[in-house]
Every structure is written in structure tokens, then in C-alpha cells.
Amino acid sequence: MQWAIVLLLAIVAPLLPGWTVFLLSVALAKALVVLGIGLLMRGGLVSFGHGMYYAAGAYGVAFAMKLMGIREALVLAVLGLVAGGLLASVLGMLLARYRGLFFAMLNLALSMMVYGALLKFYWVTGGTDGMAVRQATFGGFVPPAGLLRVAYFYLSLGVVAIVVSMAHRLVRSPMGYLLRALRDNEVRVNYMGGWVEQTIYRVYVLSGGLAGLGGSLVVLNVGHAVPDFAYWSQSGEFVFVALFGGYGHVLGPLSGSILFEFVRSYAYKVSPYTWQLLLGAMLALVILFLPEGLWSLVERRMARRDRWGWSWRPSS
Amino acid sequence: MTQLALIAVGGLFSASWLFLVSLGLTLIYGVLRVLNVAHGSLYALGAYLGSSMVLVALEKGHGVPVSYLILLGAALLVGLSVGPFLERVFLRRIYQKEEVLVLLLTFAIFLMLEDVMKLVWGVQPYVVNAPYVALGVVKVGGVRQPAYPFLLTGIAVTMGGLVWAGMARTRFGKLVTSVIEDREISAALGVNVPRIFTGAFTVGAVLAALGGAFTAPMISVVPGVAVEVIVLGFAVVAIGGLGSIEGAALGSLLVGFLRSASVHLFPELDLVAIYLVMALVLLFRPQGLFGRAEMRRV
């Protein structure tokens, strides 16, 4: 299923208008963050602070370019993953003990401190003015201007395809089920001898890494990193998109992210003065009438097809 | 000496404001288990309606003393109309869902109200500071201080006291307490839980609007005033313990005094002070200063 979508995107992309390709690249990159947050949400944990890992990835790229002169796109993307993962592996040691709103709020507090730090150390980070990120190279080549966006798009798409298929495996693996299990009943996981903290810690680090990866890809596309990446409203947006798309299936965050970016851009376009109203109304409708996210519509549809006996879905 | 006095007074002002902003938030969380992002919008609505009503009154030649009553009236108007509306139309539908989902719904409400306010009041700034100026100044340690924030302190203490007494002394308060203790059992015992929810949400909305209405004379009311309030309110409530009134009071005092001290002693810390307190408190006492750690019965 996911491969069909990836293939479709890959074929269609170069035919789309230029700004759409860019929008898709950014949406795909952000989908990685959302996917990470979605994994945590499967475990019943909602982070209102993943903006800090997103920022870690973005600033990681900016610093790697500025201080070390690294310009290779794939290397930078991996660096973003590492930056997010590293920060998460430190903070995760504190956070893995917390649940529910405490987990959410503590993440928020920490991310606001990261935001404050990015702002405070302005002589290093440029403060709110942010840091510029130059064009990356692909295998040593700088793509010609006309192909640059498409190159970035394929980079994002490739990374997303790999991550999504890995995530798809993960959610069906013992660890993936343990995550759902501990969301349902942590006490029972303990009484089976399962290590709740360790599982949460691992998934947390993974989600931090994914957020960093997303941040690095976004900043490569956008070309500028600002402290707002770590601001709570950015984190809130990721959680929103995870719910919007639905985190029950790995394709939920992906489709949610793409749709969200398009809807937002559309809202900006048709009502530059009241786009928040449009966005808010849409969010409210989804929460009230589709609490499992948009992807649940697709799943329901597919379930109906299954019943009629002409399923095209691989057995799962 | 002067510095200490100034820190103390500044801390008190800051704490009073924070308490006004967080009291309703913690109350709503305590009863409904909803972390209400739209709290900020109710605050902004209070500020907008309060200042525009005072403005009209002043233009019609009413004296400044009336304006305090008008601010109170505006807060009640916002709280009593918008509060039940939001609760009945939106929140009621999804109480049984996860806390986060409800939180995001209130976020959606917040987004919509941002633009609704823009449509109603435009983007022009409202500065209606007659009520602020009229109270004059007092001297603290030889330094002039505005007297208005003492009014804020008074209101904060009164509201805190009223809510506390209301919970402890009135029949409604006791019903609310029973719902907080155990929703299912209260419902089984015949408590009209939905009504309690509407009531508590409305009280919380009034408190939010009150905070906005009485802050309005101090500030320029512009789009976006709602945003700052939300995070500060959340931080205070998290520090004090979600759902705890005493906690909100102590959290406000802690943050207020730290902010005031940081302005006088380490201005660089101003921005991060509140998050620093929040992170430290949550690390050592995750349930907040007055929160109760809940153990699951097995």
C-alpha cells in the first residue's frame, strides 16, 4: 500500500507545478516528525514539545554547514536524525517516567527552554533572526536550479519511504504491540515482566530522531532555521496533524501532513485575513466527527471492500 | 532595602495576575479534566469587551468609578454567554474521549475565536487606561508604584476566596467536589454531572474573562493577547498541580516572585524563568506542588 503511494508520488511530482513540489517536500519532511509523535501516541504519550527535536535537527544542519562545511544532503539528513536522537536520549532519561498530561507539559517546558536557549545565545544562533542554510549537494553535485526542488523532493520522498516502511514493520512487531499494550494497561505490562520505561525510552529516542530528521529535511528545503521551530505552537501543530491524519496507521501521519499543508496554504490564499477561522473549523470538525483521523475513513472504506471479497490489500 | 521592597511588590503584582489567569484554568481541569486552550480566548474576549464597553461609557460621560463595574459586567457577560455555549456545543460531545483530543478541540476553538475577535473588533489596538490611571500611585521604598495592580491583587484574593468558599460551603460546591472525587459514583448517586460540568466551565470562563477585563486597562489590547496567557497559565497550573486551587496560588506566587526578582537581579532570565520553575518542579514532583499522585487500584 505505502509503496503504491510512494510510487505514485514519485511519478507525479515532476509534472506538478513548482510550488506544489516544494510544498510536498516540506509536508513529507514534516510527516516524519508527525510519524514519530504518532508512534508515541500509540503508546498513549502525547508530547507538546517535539518542536525541540525538530529544531535540533534544523540547527544541527545549520551548524554542520557553518562550522564543519558539510554540504552533502544525505549526510546532513542523518546528522539531523542523530541530533534529534541524541537530545532525546538525554532528556528521555528524565521523561520516560512521566505519563499523561505531565509528560505533555514537561515536554512543553523543556522545549520552551530550548527555544529560550536558541534565542538567548544569539551570538551563536542568530537569535530570532535565525541561521541560514545553503543549498546542499547530492553526491558532490549541485543540481541545476531547475532540478534542485525535484532533487530535494526525491530526497524527502526516499527518506519517508524508508522510514514509513520501517515504521510499518515496527507497529506490527512485538515492540509495536507492547506500545499499544502499555497504553491500554501499563500495570499489566509490568505484571508480565515487560519493561515499560525502557520501551517508552526507546520509542521516545526514536521519535526524537525522526523529529530531528524531519527538521533537517525541512530546513534543507526552506533554507532558514529559526527558534520558532522549538516554540510550543509548532509542537502543537505536529500533534494536531497526527490526530488529523490519524496515527492508527503509518500512512495516517503522511496523508495528514500533506493534506494539512495544502489546506493551510489554500486557507492563506482564499482568506488571508481569516485563515485561522477556516483552519480551526476544520480541526474541530475532524475531532468531533472523525476522532480517529482522516485515515480512518480510508480504513473504513477498505474494510467494506474486504467484506465484499475483493480485497487488494496485502494480508496483515 | 528598596530593592527588596520593589521585588516583593512586583512579585505580588505578577503573582496576582498569574493567579487570576490560572484560577479558572485549574478549576476547569479539576472538574472536567479538560486543559482548556480556549481559556486564552475567553481572556481576550473579556479584555476586548471590557475595554470597548468602558470606552462607550466614558464617551457617554459616565465617571471612571463606574468603569470598574463595567469591567466586571463585561467579564460576566462573556463568561455567562460564551462559557456555556462552548461547553454545550463543543466540549460536551467528547468528554469520554482522551484528554488530548479534548485539548486539541479547545485549540480549534481558540483558532476560530482569534479570527472572530478580529472580525468583531478589527485589528486596531484598544488602550483604555482610565481605570488604571484613576487609582493613582503609591510609594514603595521611595519609588512610585501604580495603585491599580493592588486592585488586581484584591480581585485575585477575592476570587480565590470565593471559589474556595464556594467549593467548601455551598451545595453546588459540594456536588462539584463529589464529581471531582469520583465521576461515576456521583452520577450513580444522582448528581446531574452534565449540569455540574456546564456550571464549572462557566465559572472558569467568567474567571478567564475577569482576568482579561481587569488586565485590559493596563495594556494595549491587540490580536494575539490570548496566546501568551495560555502558556503562562498552563505553566502555573502545572507547577501548582493540575486541578488544585491552592497549587495555582502557590505556583503564581513562586513564578511571580521569581520573575520580579529576575527583573531586578538577573534580567537575562526573565524569558525562561517560568519554564525553569516548571521543569524543576515537574522533575522532582511530577504531580505539581499540590497535585495528588494517583495510584491505580488493581
Place this chain on the structure above:
Amino acid sequence: MGVVLETVELTKYFGVVKAADGISVRVEEGELVGIIGPNGSGKTTFLNLITGYVRPARGSIWYRGKDITGLSPRVVTRMGIARSFQIPQLYGGLTVLENMLVALAIRAGRSGEFWRPLQEDARLEEAMQTLSEFGLEGAAAQGVSSLAEGERKLLDVALSFALKPRLLLLDEPTSGVSVKDKFEVMDRLVRVLKSSGVTTVFVEHDLDVVMRYAERVLVFQEGRVIADGPPGIVLSDAEVKSAIVGTG
């Protein structure tokens, strides 16, 4: 036969309530021990203490010669003590089969595995076998939230049983089960337990059940063990009867 479990002077107060007031108990390998007592007499607390959910104020707990006082439920479970719950503790979002598969994966130490699917052939086979021992194979694909209370109780025990413990603690396995089904559930349970030879301690509210299935009975009252012996003798004691019936 060796001693599987020994508690020495276990003490725990909740405020003024004496949940455990110097409990010293010894359980031998292969025994099927029933614990009975009125509500609030400390039966469940006793299980919580052994499994580390609650930490004793005083006293110690020994499992097969090792001091396990203060260890967490996870570690205690890993050492071979499994328990079931008065209110079944299941994974409400998963199916019966998935519940069982998770238990098996954790038991095998594979819970951190993220590459291979949970539904492996060997694991599936064992899961179905265990479920069928408890008569739950027909409900395998059902979500646990749609099960009847008796089935939930059985699944709860089955999950603990699947961990292959050396000591199994059951908390009121028949509470919430209709009177009609009570003995049927217990019959099935005891048959499985006996055939596997696992040492079992079960807390029970119901005199008849204890009378019929326990080999040895402990009577709890206000956090103390007031009688210990074969059911026939202990339950005919007048003091015991008044303690259980009077307050129960």
C-alpha cells in the same frame, strides 16, 4: 518439597487501616492455597505486597530462598511469580489472541524486537494452544472489550499462566462471574493448574469455592492471619465463621 514463598512479619498500614499486620506465611511447592477473609481484611494487599506493587513498612518476603522485598512487579514477575487480578487487567484495544501473543513475546524476552512481526508461526501456535486450554480459542479474534466477564477473568488468568510462572497468585478468580458459571470456571482453572503443577495461591471471597478447591486455607482478618489449615477443619471453626460471615 521446597518452600516457594515465605513472608516474615509483613506489615503495611494505609493511614489507620491495618492492611497487613505482621503476616508470616509459608507456601510449599505444588500447593494450592486459598485465602479467604472479609472485605478490607488485607487479601489483595497481601498479593500487592508479594508482587512489589506495594512496599511493606516492615517485614520481608522470600521467594525460593531469595529476598524479594521491595523489588518491582516487573522484576518479581521475571523471577517467576505471576498474578491475576480481581478486575481483569487486559489490553482493551487488542484482541484476545494479541493479548496472548504480547504475553508470550514478553516472556521470551522479545518485547524490544521491532523488526519481525509479533504474529510469528511458532508464537501463534503456542498462543492458540494456551487459549484452548482455557477454552478461549473461539474468542481469539475478538476484541477483549467484547468478552463476557467470565471470559475476561479466564483470559486474565490465562495471560499469567502463559508466563510459565513457578508461583501463580490469583485474585478472586470468580468474582464478577455469575453463580451459574462460577464452578465451571473454577473447574477449568484448577484442571489446568493441576496438570501443570504450578504452585498457586488464590484469594477468594466465596466460602464454597474455597471449600471445594483449596488444599489449604488462610483466613485473613484486619491484616492478620487468624487461621491456617485444611479447609474442612479451618472453615468449621466458629470464630472463623463469624469473622467471614459477620463482616463479609
Place this chain on the structure above:
Amino acid sequence: MDRRGSLLGVVLLLTVVSWLLVPGQSSAQPPGAPREVRIGVVSFLSGPAAPHSGIPSRQGAQLLIEALNAGEVPRPYNTPGIGGVPIRAVYVDEAGPVDKQVTEFRRLVLDARVNVVVGYISSANCLAIAPVAEELRTLTVFSVCGIQRVFEDADYKYVFRTRAHQIIDALGIARYVLLVKPDLKTIAGINQDYAWGRDSWATFKETILQLKPDVRVVAELWPPLFSGEYSAEIARLLAAKPDVIFTSLWGGDLESFVGQATPVRLFEESLVAMTVADNLLVPGPGRFVPRGIVFGARGLYGPLTPETTLSRWFGGRFRARYGYFPIHDPFNYANSILGVKAAFEKAIAATRRWPTVEEVVRAFEYLEFEGAAGRIRLALGNGHQAVEPVGFGIVRSFDPTKREVTLERVIRFRVECVNPPAGVKSLDWIRRGFPGAVCP
């Protein structure tokens, strides 16, 4: 040639010239002209930066574009539209994260097919947009954002800024307070804790200490952006009693600060220098300008606007339509649009047809054109960055109905006094003691 012949010649010539000049005929447009010139106008339409910056900016842009299309703007802009081609504006909200802004810019260029993008108030957005404008080869003219880094740290071909960078504000006001209060001994600053506040304070402090090294800094306060509550800060300032207090607060924050500082008479205790004081003139109930403050308007705008034909026209039109005299933001947006028109028409004059972007860019470089409030010269950043004079005065009175202040002791600093010479970075220039500065 006899007289009759020469007369005929003159008539003929006049006919040809008038045929070329008469507006409204299609022949007034250069060959290859499009049906319309689309200009994307980006400013804050929501959020806290909208009331004092974003909305006035949009008002200024809208007014000017409509007047240009109607051919109502005085000389030298009295030809309709741009090169006779009508302008169509596409307005975009600048609020939202930086990735959103980059996306919107791309949408403007690639989807809405705008020819030119004008605007941007936030420095972070300018820094982020500049490279994208280069990539898309789109003429982009920044209007308000102040950060000097845009052209000091990089070279851009398609990007211009028609206002001076923020150095002139803080540097100018430092020179001003030294002139009006030569005996000052202590200074303090209250600035929002973000790049603009930090840069402004650094510029002010460095300039003062450079020119008068014995001055002591007694307080540096950093309230968070949009905090709105300053009683603790004001108490600290009252206790510290500095001779001069510098602030770069703007918008609602500035108004809140003024509202809270007035009753405790902070403005009487210290000389308070505000670089963005003109924000206080935006209409809205109950707002006022305190007496005795040093009033800055980020250039010669608002009450400091010089009398020119264009400024009289623009100020009058703006006041008639929106009820107040334009502050710096509408002037800045108007200047960007006038610069675009000037550059296009210069290119058209050179090529005698509709120019390519590159030709417009070439015409734009080092352009000197008549702005809405005085001449604008693109002297820095290889001819992409404007230099401007700046002026300040002390508020003597404020008329709340007309929303006008009367200033006294007005001092204007010429361009060479407050702008670094080409090729020198602003902060280096200050630290080296302003080499080459020409000051009154």
C-alpha cells in the same frame, strides 16, 4: 529654412511627441507589455504585529497602487500603473512560521505568477526569503525589516531594500540624546528579548560608549516579546534613575509600557528615547503620546516627514482615507512600490520595450528615486540597500483628535552621519569610531 518650414517642423514634432506621450492609448505601453503587473504584497494581517505595522503597511500599499493605476500620483509618477500597465496586488499574511513564509513566497511566484514581491516586516522572514527570491529569479523588494545582515553578509541580485537598515534608528537616537543632553552620565535599556531588541540596544550602547566612554549602563532589561506587563521593569528603572532610557519597544508592547510608565512619571524622571514612537500614532481609542520623550519614527516619517510634493499628496490622501498621518510602515511600503515603478520605467526608457527581470534589476541597482517622503538612494550592498537620513525630536504636545504630535528640538541627521559607507559593516563602523561620518 524659411519660417513656414520651421513652423511645420515644430508642429510635426509636437504631433509625434504628443502621440507618444498621451496616456490611455495602447501605444503608451512599451512593446511586449503584459496585461497587468502583478505585485505580491506581504505584511502581517493577523497576530500582534498587525495593528501597528502590518495593517498600516497594507493600507499604504493599497492606497498607492490604486492611485498609480488611476494615474493620480503626482510627478514623477503621474503615468498610470507601471509603464502604462495596470498593477494588480495580491495580499498575503506574513504571520506564521518561516517555512510557511517560504511556501507562500513560492506560491506567489509560481502559482499566483506575480512579477514582483514587495514587503516583509520581520527580519527573520527577510533573511529566509532573500535566497528563495534569488533561486526563483524574482524581483523582491523588502520594505520594513531592519536587519543589516541581509546585505552585509551576502550578495543578492534580485533582492533590494528600499529603506535603511535598523542601524540608523539606534545610532541616530544615541547621537541625538548626546546632543540634547550632553552631560548624560547613566543610561539604561528596556528592549524585547529577541533579535530586534538585542540589535537595537547593542547599537545604541556601542554608539554612546564610543562617543562618550565615561557613561555608565545601570540597567539592561529584557522583557519577553508580547509580555505586556512591565510594572517590575518600570519600578527597576525608577529606582535606578538613569539619565536616559533607551527602548526599541514597538506596537502593543510599547503602548502597554507607555500606559504603565506614565502614571508613575517615568517620562519625567528620565529622558526616554523611543526609536519606534510613531507606532503610538496609529488610531485607536485611548492612546496617547507622553510629553518629553525622544520621538523616533525609523527615518523621516510621521511627524518628521519632510515637505515634498509627494509626501504632501501621500500624507493627505492617507489621512483622508484612514484618519491619520502615515507612520513609517505605509511610507516604507509606498517607497518599495515607487522604487519598483521607477526601476521598471528606467529600464523601459533604456530598452524601449517591456524589460526582462534582469534589465529591471540592472536599472534598480544604485537607483536614486523620489520616495513618498524624500529621495531614496540605493547606495550600499552593491546598490541594493537604501540609505536614509533620520531625525528625532522631543514631544511637546499631543493632539489626540488629529493624532498628531508637536516636536521640539528636532534634529535631522544626514545620510552620511548615520549610514556606514559602502563596504563597511555597521558594527565595525561603530566600533572603529564612525570613519567617514559627516555629522552636524
